[in-house]
Structure formats: structure tokens, C-alpha cells
Amino acid sequence: MLRALAGPGARRRRRLLAGGGILAVAATAVAVLAGTSAARSAASPIKIGILSTCQGPFAPFYPETTAGARTALIQLTGAKPKGSGATSPVVGAKIGGHPIQLVYGCSNAQPDNALKEARRLVEQVKVNILLGPLSGDEGIAISNYSKKQPGTTFVNGTSAAQDTTLHVRSPNFFRFTTDGAQWMAGLGTYAYKTLGWKNAVVIGDDYSFPYTQAAGFVAEFCSLGGNITKRIWPPLGTKDYSGFITQIPKSGVDGFMMAVGGTGTVAFVKDFSGLAGNVSKKMVGGSVTIDPTAVSALGDRLDGVVAGEPIPAGATGAAWQKYAKAITKYYPKVSPNSLFTAGYYDEMWGIVLGLKKVNGDISGGGKKFRAALAKVAWSSPHGPVKLDANRNAIADNFIVQVTSGGGFKTLRDIKNVDQTFGGHFSPSTPAPGRNSPACVHGNAPSWAK
Amino acid sequence: MTWRVRIADSAGAAAGLLVLAFALAWVGYKAFGAGFGVNGGVPDWIRVTLSGLTLAGLYFVIASGFTLIFGLMRVVNMAHGSLYLLGAYAAFEFQQHQFVSWGWGVVLSTLLVGFFGAVMHQLFLRWNQGQELRQALITIALAFIFGDQMLAYFGGAQHYVRPPDALEGNADLGIFCNTGGIFAGCLTFPWFRFVAIGAAVVVALGLVVVLKKTRFGMIVRGGVDDGAMVSALGVNIQAANALAFFIGSALAGLGGALAGVFLVIAPGEDADFLLKALVVVIVGGMGSLGGAALGALALGMIETWAPQYLPGAWSNYSILLTFLLLVFVLSVRPFGLFGRAT
Incomplete structure (x- = not known):
């Protein structure tokens, strides 16, 4: 460049450069002005980051989660899917004139990893709303992190540790799905009354979500x-x-x-049937145990197994069928009967309803938007959904059985289960853990009587 | 070596042996201390020991390929786990499309992955011969690429390979019969897992024969000791390298095809099994077949014995014992049990 400037005709070039410089400044100024005026004229994009697990033991659920979130967006905003892959784009989503941009993040079910991804999405990509994560420990980490990012709105994915909302209680973290203990509502009763169990064992992965699931089962069964x-x-x-x-x-x-x-379900059930035969009648399942990915991988080995779930898998009601058909239409490889599909679907549904209430206005760090979000309530494919004071969902829970041929049958619908689980859990009760809660007789929740 | 170092070494070895003796005595006490009846510890000991042997066999098949490649070429193939997963997916695909019977599916997957590995070696590693760090970095990159390509093609769903009908189901061992409870009936163990143990033994014997009795084996053994000298003698070391890479990769593929039946095929398993192979060969000594066998046995048994025999409240720490094994072995024998300084 210097040599070019020193050569013949340098003056002309310098003039050109000066002209270019002026042009550049002018262009920048125009861009800046355009940017600010765009914000005022309500055409700036709303960035939503979708955080899920594409690696680690829960990687099989990745396509389910992204399909669920995108289907809700398609149904509510009239957007169009381009392709049916795990991260293929959705075009034309707009709320109040603001185009919706989706950005994907990927973790591996470990909290440090999820936090790193969340940081990337929030601090570098600058998403306005983070939808996720998928797994329990990740959720606790992200809800704690959300306290340090008051200008970003965090909406849970399917992470279902109890602590995430009941103990952390971050003002900008919302969970339109219920927690792992709520997902067990009705299962203790099924084991005790229908199967006639008096003494049971709990086996689960060693982290917060299975502790929470065990907490719900133990509280009700005991x-x-x-x-x-x-x-x-x-x-x-x-x-x-x-x-x-x-x-x-x-x-x-x-x-x-x-x-x-996750991948542990398939390994566990195969190992168990090798050592002690068929699992049905001997086992009741946690919610993830009967995920369609596990059921289809295990063939008939899960036949007859009953589990607690936040969704009426295989239900024939109109609302559920409408949802199931939409998922299958846009993402034919994904099963609608997965709590991961439905969970991310619900969370996105909540987000879009909140955005519509404020006409896509997320200015001022989204304060107005979050106030609207806390009041969002709707009739979902699996019954009414609303938030409690800790921004955790109150919703129906279901007892679901795997039928032969890999289908599902909903045995029971328990209405409006909240996070206190019939008075068993509160912000002052200890977090679910390896040995808590203790097994205490009496004080059965209303649905168990 | 000064006498100080020697004493420190033997003190370390003595401590290691003491811990090992204590662990075995503890397992023996828990297993046989309550007698040999159906209510004693023996039935569970048989269950977990057989499971541990299956796992050890699988680890050996995978790690022997890893160690063969390293021994001859000093290539730490960080894509070995991807080759394992590719073998598993290949066996699954052959079965899904019903191209061939289960047995041929395993053979074809093994050959396919071997071929794949050989091509990978020719394209990416051959011209970096001797540049160990560069080769390791190239294989890490390949591992990421393969992992993502497999995720894109096979999706996130979990799969497993169905064994042939004759091997589906459990062997009834006819001993330690329970009348009630969750484990009602006699002691059982899946037929296929016996096959997997057998396959590992066959692979081990086959490798011993190849290494001790064939010209190729001679070249490999020579190459492990002094590669430069072997090629100076006029041996076509490039051909030997290619063959070693083929066999090493094929073993990863075979491991995957077998594991597809009794474990789970899913994204992420590649990284897991690379880690297992690394632990096995680091414990056993890089490049040593006997070391791989011992390392695989140690890892397999620790992984299944630990949850059963650690005191109740500690069983969830069983995963840490794997790393304690590494710490112990490396502190006493920095190059692994059978390893040598290079």
C-alpha cells in the first residue's frame, strides 16, 4: 500500500482513498442511524438461542428438542420450515414486525459445558432469549448464571432438577415445564396400590435430575x-x-x-434382562426411561413398563393429536411422544405468547417482556399450563404404559400438579439428594388418596 | 539409577502390590465370606465377574488395535474411538437392510473399518511419518469430523445390533436357584456375552500367532524395538505400516460390531471408547500386547467389581477407581506395566 502511494499517479490514488474514507464514514453513520431507527421502528430481530445436548448420554434427544421448539414457532408465527434436519432453518418467523432468529448451542449434559455454551450464546452471540438446557445439573448452573445476566431472558428447556426453580429462584429464569418430582406424581400410588409393592429400591443416575425424580416417587410411595x-x-x-x-x-x-x-437406559435394561429376566412388573420407570428413542431401541424389552411423565404419550384426545400431527408433519423422523419434544415445544410456546403480549418489544433488557411472560398461561396439548411464584410450571401429570409394538397408553391424568407436591417440598426443604428426602409415612398428596 | 531411586521404586511397587492384595482380599471376603450358599455372595460374584470379563474382552479387542498401531508407528490414533463407533454403526446398517446374516455383518464391518483406517493412514498420516504431535492433532481433527458425520447420517437415536436367534436370550446356568424376589430363578447370563468373551480370546491368540510366527509379526516386533534399523535392512516398512493400520483399525471395527450387541450404539460413544483404550494402553504400556490384555482385565474388573464391592455409600465413586488405577500404575511404572522408555 505504501509503495503504491509513493509511485506515479499517487496523488490521484490518495484522493480516491480520501474519497473512499469519507464514503466509509458516511456509510457507517447511515448504518448507525439505520440501526437506531430500526430499533424504534420495531424491525430489529429477536435472537433466540436454543441450547440442547448433541453430545454425551442424552445426545439421542437432540433432534427431538430442536423439532419441538421449531414446531411451536411455526404454528404460532406462520413461519415455514426449510428442511427437516436437526438444525435446518425456519424462515419468516415474525412477531410485531420483529423477525425471529434462531441460534443453536450444544452441550453434553455436564453443567460446566452447558455454562460455557450459554456464555457463548449470551455474551458473544448476544441472544435476547436463551431456551434451554436439557439436563438437570445444567439447569441449576444456567439458572444461577442467569442472575448475573439480568438483561437476558432465560427459559428452561427440559432440565427438571427441583433446585433450579425452587431453591435458586432467579427472577429472569422461567420454566414452563414441570420438575422431575412433579413428573412422578401418581407413580408411587401405582406401585403401592396397583402393583401392591410394600418395599421398593430406587436406582438412578447420580445427579440432580434422578434425585428429583426419586424424591417425587419416594415422597408419594412412602x-x-x-x-x-x-x-x-x-x-x-x-x-x-x-x-x-x-x-x-x-x-x-x-x-x-x-x-x-439416555444411553444408560438401553444398557441398563439389557444388562438387567441378562441377569434377572424381564423388567416389566419388577420395574416402574423414571420419565426418561420410556422415551421413544429408548423404546424403539429396546424393542419389546420395555413392554408393559409403567412410568410417570408430564405428557400423555399416545393419547387420542384432539389437542394431543393436533400437536402430534404437527410434529410429524414438519419433522417426520421425530417422535411427538417424547417429553423432550413436548418440553421444548411448550417452552417455545410460552416464549412466543409472551412476545406477542408485548408485540415483540424486548427493549430495556426485556423487562416488560418478562413481566408478561410470568403471566402467560395457555391450554397446551397436555392440559392447562401456568407459572407459580417461582416461575415454575403448574401442569397435569400422567401415568403412561409402554404397549407391545412400541406404542404408549396413558393410564391416568393427574390435574394441576404443582412444585410443592402436595406439601412435601418447599424452598426450606433440603434439596433432593442421594438420601433425601427421607421415607416418611403419612401426609399423602391429594391424588394419592 | 541411584540406590535412592531404586528404593523409592521398590517402595512404590510394594505399596501398589499391597493395595492390590488388599483389594483382592476384600473382594474375596465379600464374595466368599458368607459361605457358598444361594444367600451368600457367590451368585453375585459370578454375575459381576462374568460381566467384567465381557467388558475386559471388549476393551482388549479395541485396545490391542490401538497399541499395535502405536507400537509400530508411534501414532497415537485419536480417531480410534470413531473407528469403533463406525464398526458398530456398520454392523447395525448391515442388519437393518438385511444385506447379510449377522455373522457376515460382523466380518464385513470389521473389514470395512480396517479398509477405512488404512485409507485414513495413507491419506493423512503417511506423509507425516515420525511427526508424532502433528499426527496426534490430525487424528483428533479426524475424530471430530467423523463424529459429526456419523451424527448427521445416523442421527441421535440409540441403536443396538440384534444377535442371531441362537444367541438371543440367556444361558440358564442351573445353579444358585432363587425361589422368589427380583432375581427369581437360577443364575443366568446372556449367551452373547459368552461369545464376546470367546471372541476376545480368539483375537488374543490370533495376534500372538501373527506376531510370533509370521514375517509380518517379525517386522512389527523389530519395528517396535528399532524402526529405523528395520527399514535400513531393506524391509518395506511402508507396506508393514499400512497392514498394521489395517489390522489395528479392523480390531476397533470388530470391537464396535460386537459391542453393538451388548452395549449401546449412540453418538458420544466414540469419545468414551477412545478414553477406555487410552486407559488400557497407558496402564498396560504403549505398544505391548500383553500389557493391553492386563490393562483391559484391570479396567473391566474394576468397573464392574467396584460398584458391587465398595462399601454401600461409596459405590457411586466407583468411576474414580479407574483413575486411581492410572495414578498408581504411572507412579510406579511411568511407562505402564509392560511399557518401555522410547
Whole structure:
């Protein structure tokens, strides 16, 4: 450049450069002005980051989560899907004139990893709304992180640890799905009354979500008079569960509640059937145990297994069918009968309803938007959804059975389960853990009586 | 070596042996201390030990390929886990499309992955011969690319390969029969897992025969000791390298095709099994086949014995024992049990 300037004809070039410089300044000024005026004229985009797990033990659920979120956006904003891949784009989504931009983040179910992705999306990509994460420990990390980012709105994915909302209670973290304990509503009753169990064992992955699931099961099963003989916690990502399965006492146990999720479900059930035969009647499932990805991978080995879930998998009602048909229409490879599909669908639904209430106005760090979001309530494919004071959902819960041929049958619908679980949990009760809550008889929740 | 170092070394070795003896004594006490009846510890000991052997066999098949490639070429193939997963997916695909029977599916997947590995070696690694860091970085990059390509093509869903009908189901061992409870009936173990243990033994014997009795084996053994000298003698070391890469990759593919039956095929398993292979060969010593066998046995048994025999409240820490094993072995034998300084 210097050499070019020094050569013949340099003056002309310099003039040209000066002209270019002026042009550049002018262009920048125009752009800046355009930018500010765009914000005022309500045409600036709203960036939504979708954080889910594309690696690690829950990677099988990645396509379900992104399909759920995008289907809600398509249905509510009239957007059009381009392709049916796990991250293929959705075009033409607009709310109040603001185009909606989707950005994807990927974690591996570990909280440090999810936090790193959330930071990237919030601090570098500068999303206005972060939808996610998928897994329990990740959710606790992100809801804590959200307190440090008051200008961003965080909406949960499907992470379902109890702490995330009940104990952390971040003012800008919203969860339109229920927690892992709420997902167990009705299962303790099924085990105690229908299966006639008196003594049960709990086996689950060793982290916050299975602790929360166990908390719901233990609270209800024990309130009716049942006893928990043992609680076994294999580490997440265990390859061979034999050494954990053999820890189930050989006598005096009627069955076990199993909350080993993701790739662990398939490994666990195969190992169990190798050592002790068919699982049905001996096992009731955590919510993720009967995810369609596990059921289709395991063939008939899960036939007859009953689990608690926040969705009426396989239901024939009009609302559920409408949702299921939409998912299948836009993303034919994804099953609508997964709580991950439905969970991300619900969360996106909540976001869009909130945005519509304020006509897409997320100015001032989204304060107005969050005030509207806290009041959002609607009739979802699985019944009414609304938020409690800690911004955690109050919604129906279901007892679902796997039928032969890989289908689902909903056995029971429990209305409006809230996070206190019939008075068993509150911000002052200890967080669910390896040995908490204790097994206490009496004080059965209303649906268990 | 000064006497100080020697004493420190033998003190470390003694401590290691002491811990090992204590662990085995503890397992023995828990397993046999309550007698040999159906209510004693023996039935569970048989269950977890057989499971551990299956796992050890699988780890050996995968790690032996890893260690063979490293031994001859000093290539730390960080894409080995991807080759494992590719073998598993290939076996699954052959079965899904019903091209061939299960057995041929395993053979074809093994060959396919071997071929894939050989091509990878020719295209990306051959011209970087001797540049160990560069090769490791190239294979890490390839591992990411393969992982994402497999996720894009096979999707996130979990799969497993169905064994042939004759091997589906459990072997009834006819001993330690329970009348009630969750484990009602006699002691059982899946037929296929016996096959997997057998396959690992066959692979081990096959590798021993190849390494001790064939010209190729001689070249490999020579190459492990002094690669430069072997090629100076006029041996076509490039052909030997290519063959070693083929066999090493094929073993990863075979491991995947077998594991597809009794474990789970899903994204992310590639990284997991690379880690297992690394642990096995670091414990056993890079480049040593006997070391891979011992390392695989140690890892497999620790992974299944630990949850069963650690005191109740500690069983969720079983995963840490794997790393304690690494710490112990490396502190006493920095190059692994059978490893040598290069």
C-alpha cells in the first residue's frame, strides 16, 4: 500500500482513498442511524438461542428438542420450515414486525459445558432469549448464571432438577415445564396400590435430575405406607450396570424405580434382562426411561413398563393429536411422544405468547417482556399450563404404559400438579439428594388418596 | 539409577502390590465370606465377574488395535474411538437392510473399518511419518469430523445390533436357584456375552500367532524395538505400516460390531471408547500386547467389581477407581506395566 502511494499517479490514488474514507464514514453513520431507527421502528430481530445436548448420554434427544421448539414457532408465527434436519432453518418467523432468529448451542449434559455454551450464546452471540438446557445439573448452573445476566431472558428447556426453580429462584429464569418430582406424581400410588409393592429400591443416575425424580416417587410411595429398602446411584455414562443391578437385595423387595436415562437406559435394561429376566412388573420407570428413542431401541424389552411423565404419550384426545400431527408433519423422523419434544415445544410456546403480549418489544433488557411472560398461561396439548411464584410450571401429570409394538397408553391424568407436591417440598426443604428426602409415612398428596 | 531411586521404586511397587492384595482380599471376603450358599455372595460374584470379563474382552479387542498401531508407528490414533463407533454403526446398517446374516455383518464391518483406517493412514498420516504431535492433532481433527458425520447420517437415536436367534436370550446356568424376589430363578447370563468373551480370546491368540510366527509379526516386533534399523535392512516398512493400520483399525471395527450387541450404539460413544483404550494402553504400556490384555482385565474388573464391592455409600465413586488405577500404575511404572522408555 505504501509503495503504491509513493509511485506515479499517487496523488490521484490518495484522493480516491480520501474519497473512499469519507464514503466509509458516511456509510457507517447511515448504518448507525439505520440501526437506531430500526430499533424504534420495531424491525430489529429477536435472537433466540436454543441450547440442547448433541453430545454425551442424552445426545439421542437432540433432534427431538430442536423439532419441538421449531414446531411451536411455526404454528404460532406462520413461519415455514426449510428442511427437516436437526438444525435446518425456519424462515419468516415474525412477531410485531420483529423477525425471529434462531441460534443453536450444544452441550453434553455436564453443567460446566452447558455454562460455557450459554456464555457463548449470551455474551458473544448476544441472544435476547436463551431456551434451554436439557439436563438437570445444567439447569441449576444456567439458572444461577442467569442472575448475573439480568438483561437476558432465560427459559428452561427440559432440565427438571427441583433446585433450579425452587431453591435458586432467579427472577429472569422461567420454566414452563414441570420438575422431575412433579413428573412422578401418581407413580408411587401405582406401585403401592396397583402393583401392591410394600418395599421398593430406587436406582438412578447420580445427579440432580434422578434425585428429583426419586424424591417425587419416594415422597408419594412412602406417604401411602411403602418403604424404600435401598437407593443405588450409578455414575452417569456407566457402560455395564451389572455391579449396580446385583446390589438390589435378593429378598424382601417387590420392585424398583429406575431413573437411569439416555444411553444408560438401553444398557441398563439389557444388562438387567441378562441377569434377572424381564423388567416389566419388577420395574416402574423414571420419565426418561420410556422415551421413544429408548423404546424403539429396546424393542419389546420395555413392554408393559409403567412410568410417570408430564405428557400423555399416545393419547387420542384432539389437542394431543393436533400437536402430534404437527410434529410429524414438519419433522417426520421425530417422535411427538417424547417429553423432550413436548418440553421444548411448550417452552417455545410460552416464549412466543409472551412476545406477542408485548408485540415483540424486548427493549430495556426485556423487562416488560418478562413481566408478561410470568403471566402467560395457555391450554397446551397436555392440559392447562401456568407459572407459580417461582416461575415454575403448574401442569397435569400422567401415568403412561409402554404397549407391545412400541406404542404408549396413558393410564391416568393427574390435574394441576404443582412444585410443592402436595406439601412435601418447599424452598426450606433440603434439596433432593442421594438420601433425601427421607421415607416418611403419612401426609399423602391429594391424588394419592 | 541411584540406590535412592531404586528404593523409592521398590517402595512404590510394594505399596501398589499391597493395595492390590488388599483389594483382592476384600473382594474375596465379600464374595466368599458368607459361605457358598444361594444367600451368600457367590451368585453375585459370578454375575459381576462374568460381566467384567465381557467388558475386559471388549476393551482388549479395541485396545490391542490401538497399541499395535502405536507400537509400530508411534501414532497415537485419536480417531480410534470413531473407528469403533463406525464398526458398530456398520454392523447395525448391515442388519437393518438385511444385506447379510449377522455373522457376515460382523466380518464385513470389521473389514470395512480396517479398509477405512488404512485409507485414513495413507491419506493423512503417511506423509507425516515420525511427526508424532502433528499426527496426534490430525487424528483428533479426524475424530471430530467423523463424529459429526456419523451424527448427521445416523442421527441421535440409540441403536443396538440384534444377535442371531441362537444367541438371543440367556444361558440358564442351573445353579444358585432363587425361589422368589427380583432375581427369581437360577443364575443366568446372556449367551452373547459368552461369545464376546470367546471372541476376545480368539483375537488374543490370533495376534500372538501373527506376531510370533509370521514375517509380518517379525517386522512389527523389530519395528517396535528399532524402526529405523528395520527399514535400513531393506524391509518395506511402508507396506508393514499400512497392514498394521489395517489390522489395528479392523480390531476397533470388530470391537464396535460386537459391542453393538451388548452395549449401546449412540453418538458420544466414540469419545468414551477412545478414553477406555487410552486407559488400557497407558496402564498396560504403549505398544505391548500383553500389557493391553492386563490393562483391559484391570479396567473391566474394576468397573464392574467396584460398584458391587465398595462399601454401600461409596459405590457411586466407583468411576474414580479407574483413575486411581492410572495414578498408581504411572507412579510406579511411568511407562505402564509392560511399557518401555522410547
